[in-house]
Amino acid sequence: MKPRKLDLPDSLPQLLLGARNIVVLTGSGLNPASRLPLCRDGMRGLWARYDADALATEEGFRRDPGLVWAWHEERRRRMLLAAPNAAHRAIATLSDRVPGTFVVTQNGDTLHERAGSPRILHLLGRFDQPRCAACGMPHTLAEPPAKPSWHAPYPEPPACRICGGLVRPGRVWHGEPPQPEVWRIAKGLAACADVMLAVGTSCLTPAAAELCYEAMASGARLVQVNPNPTLLDRVATHNVKGAAEKVLPLLFARAWPAG
Numbered sequence: 001m002k003p004r005k006l007d008l009p010d011s012l013p014q015l016l017l018g019a020r021n022i023v024v025l026t027g028s029g030l031n032p033a034s035r036l037p038l039c040r041d042g043m044r045g046l047w048a049r050y051d052a053d054a055l056a057t058e059e060g061f062r063r064d065p066g067l068v069w070a071w072h073e074e075r076r077r078r079m080l081l082a083a084p085n086a087a088h089r090a091i092a093t094l095s096d097r098v099p100g101t102f103v104v105t106q107n108g109d110t111l112h113e114r115a116g117s118p119r120i121l122h123l124l125g126r127f128d129q130p131r132c133a134a135c136g137m138p139h140t141l142a143e144p145p146a147k148p149s150w151h152a153p154y155p156e157p158p159a160c161r162i163c164g165g166l167v168r169p170g171r172v173w174h175g176e177p178p179q180p181e182v183w184r185i186a187k188g189l190a191a192c193a194d195v196m197l198a199v200g201t202s203c204l205t206p207a208a209a210e211l212c213y214e215a216m217a218s219g220a221r222l223v224q225v226n227p228n229p230t231l232l233d234r235v236a237t238h239n240v241k242g243a244a245e246k247v248l249p250l251l252f253a254r255a256w257p258a259g
């Protein structure tokens with residue numbers, strides 16, 4: 001099916017063509033086209049009886065580490081089954097057009113990697129990169145089971161090979177700031193950007209909103225691609241209302257029509 005024609009202002013492809021450094025800030029709006037849940041939508045089925053505080057906070061982890069670990073493992077399993085969609089692929093091609101393109105994603109999956117984007121920063125961590133809750137040592141995971149087989153009582157998370165502490169999920173907790181090194185790099189990228197392209201993110205995470213403001217304060221233009229209103233609509237240079245997997249291929253084809 002041919003996608004609906006988008007009403008894009010001429011200045012938007014021109015803006016991309018003139019950019020040397022583009023930060024593509026992505027969020028869970030990229031998920032549905034890969035059949036992954038939105039970030040506020042992850043507690044379905046087996047997990048529907050739990051809330052985010054039980055599954056994705058430090059307090060929840062202290063209360064029931066096995067439950068929190070099992071939920072993150074299920075998300076890792078689903079991420080490995082998912083495939084990149086047209087938005088991930090379009091963003092990967094943008095790196096060919098503009099070598100100074102950097103993806104900063106709030107998603108914990110590896111779909112940008114699998115789509116071929118060469119420079120990716122995971123602002124909020126990755127499902128497949130857990131670390132020791134006590135000493136911070138990265139922990140290498142075995143392959144997840146082919147089917148979910150978790151039922152209470154949930155087994156404890158693995159133990160750290162260095163200090164014996166509990167291994168925690170690789171994602172930051174709800175309300176937890178990014179890892180300091182990741183945050184330092186993200187702010188540096190935002191400060192150097194000509195264009196901040198915020199895709200499928202409502203920027204409700206304080207770190208995501210701060211990056212957009214940081215970029216704009218340093219002279220970048222903010223372009224949002226989102227079907228829904230966001231907190232940054234009023235300050236963005238362009239707001240393109242639509243799903244990323246529909247908008248981005250058309251937008252980039254408009255900027256670089258030669259293919």
Ligand SMILES: [Zn+2]
Pocket residue numbers: 132133134135136137160161162163164165
């Ligand atoms: Zn440790």
